[in-house]
Amino acid sequence: MRTSTAGQQPRMQASPALRRRHLQGRVFAVVCGVATFVGVVMLAVLLLDVVMDSTGWIWSRVDRDPRMFALLQETDAAFAERAAEIDPGLLTGMQRKLDARRGRAARNNETLSDAQLADIRMDYLHGKYSNDETYFERFEMQPTTGQRLAVAGGIIGDVFANFPSRHPSKAGIKSAIFGSFWLLLLTALIAIPIGIAAAVYLEEYAAKNRLNRFIEVNIANLAGVPSIVYGILGLAVFVRGMQLGRVVLAGALTMTLLILPVIIIAAREAIKAVPDSIRQGAFALGGTRWEVVRHHVLPVAMPGMLTGVILAMSRAIGETAPMIMIGALSYVAFVPQGPLDDFTVLPIQIYNWVAMPNQEFHLLAACGIFILLGVLLLMNSAAIYIRHRAQRNIRW
């Protein structure tokens, strides 16, 4: 109990010195409280910034999305008629562009499909109306909320389904999502067994000698090495030394080295928390050391280790610098099919968009961040849930 605050003490003669000390104490309490809430407010501002930007991007696109137009106007002919009334220049410009494409197609002996023609038309509209005003302002139309939501859903779907592109309206994260998934899968397959094995060795097998102490100190130091240094290591050893090239496997091996210290430290904590009586009991029944570990220590420590593993994985999914170092490409217009394919990951895609000068790419980056944070939140909630369940089930 430490509840005896200064304010609750019975007031005797409050000398000026005492009053000053109490005032000092109150000021200090307020300062500390404010400092804490600055941190919390910062998180709120950051999240709000991302959410506002990503939704702002979707809504601004809804207001100028060509498909919105298709929803309102049944046929292109009707649109053309209406548009010609308001802006004759629009149609002539579009016609010129179409003619140019038709001419090129004719020279190459091909015919443009209707879809291609529509695409050219939409491209032109996009160029003309992407920044200053929306279609609706231009043509004085009022879409309904349902129509807007339908298009917004379509745009979010597009972001998931599209590959990277130079046009913000056509760019998406399909290859990044699959790349991150492959990376995470391979990293988990390699890092989790090794990490848990190392933790089991250090907790259950290692004698207290100099080598094992050195291993422990070394792991603590590795946890503090900047991630970009792991990137340099991965570049030199896996990409160039082992000649793997800039493939998912090289990324996963690099990421494994990066998160191993985190997994080992978390798994050791979980194993440490297993009461010794369980081990003693198993040994008393004639179990060998491995049998004791395999059948008694590991099952009990599993929830704790799983929590640590998930947290390590959520670190892996957000790491950018080492993946840039080993050369995960930012423009990958295909889905990686196996461990030896080129790849890109979500954070690199986001970095790429943030680094673009174009404002629309920034908002697209916000969209990517929104998705990334969503995945992280899911993983963290899973970790908290597992921890919570394990605490409820353990009785000894």
Added chain:
Amino acid sequence: MDAITATIGTLTRGKPRWLEGGIRWFLFACALLSIATTGAIIFILLKETVVFFTMPLEQVLDPSDTGTRVSVVEFFTGTRWAPILVPQSFGILPLVCGTLLVMVGSALISLPFGLASAIFLSEYASSRLRAVVKPVLEILAGVPTVVYGYFALTFITPVLQTLLNPLLTSLFGPHAGVQVFNAASAAIVVGIMTLPMVTSLCDDAFRAVPDALRQGGFAMGATKYEVATQVLLPAALSGVLASFILALSRAIGETMAVTLAAGGSPKLTLNPFTSVETMTAYIVQISLGDTPAGSIEYQTIFAVGAVLFGITLVLNVIAHKVVRRFREAYE
């Protein structure tokens, strides 16, 4: 426990004993991997750095000159960093300067705020408030750094520009405003990023101080402020200092946020409102560019990486030493 194992070892059973030994060696190998990792990092950084210092410069003024190399002294004392410009120049000080500028700026935020909020959480906050605030700060710590970079570029920099530009331009002329890429924005965002780590580590340190010390302080008539600053802080000093050093080390190694926010122009300056380049940002810039592997420009990333690794390693070792040296053991 060893006695038990010894006894068990003498028992004979149907299962092969070599499996037990094999498993043991496998587990040991997994633990050894960490040492191999450290060894590989040091070996590669050293090897490639040696290559960097023994390589002839390609872009020299006299083409027949093939003997000019980057000297170690020039590398550590030169004030111009321009490996991809002609004439080339390899003085790492501008990169170190940019890194330190961001580090000091971030420390101005993360250390005081982190310490104060740790004191608040461990000494003032009710357990219910704690249960809310701590996970929130943990989430803040788990946000990927590229997100912080976005936040710096699209939120903090515009805010800085709006707030400071009128003042700066009236004081120092029309070109003194906050640049799009600037060290201040990077420092602020790295400060926010390292704040939860400082809070969490300091909080742990404060909670490790036995309650009897607090009660003793209160019994002497001390106010909470006096107990916090004169009893707790000295008692938890090792943990607090270690958390500070780790925050500095993290700020130095931070990459994506500073790459996005601070820009890419290596400069020897103390002005936080201009674009600078940190060591990490430089490494990213080269690996994103089309510098051919094996050229001296490319080798610079290993030399800069070695300096970066050296600084963070020294800081981490100091942090561990501080924990051991200043630890007040209470049992």
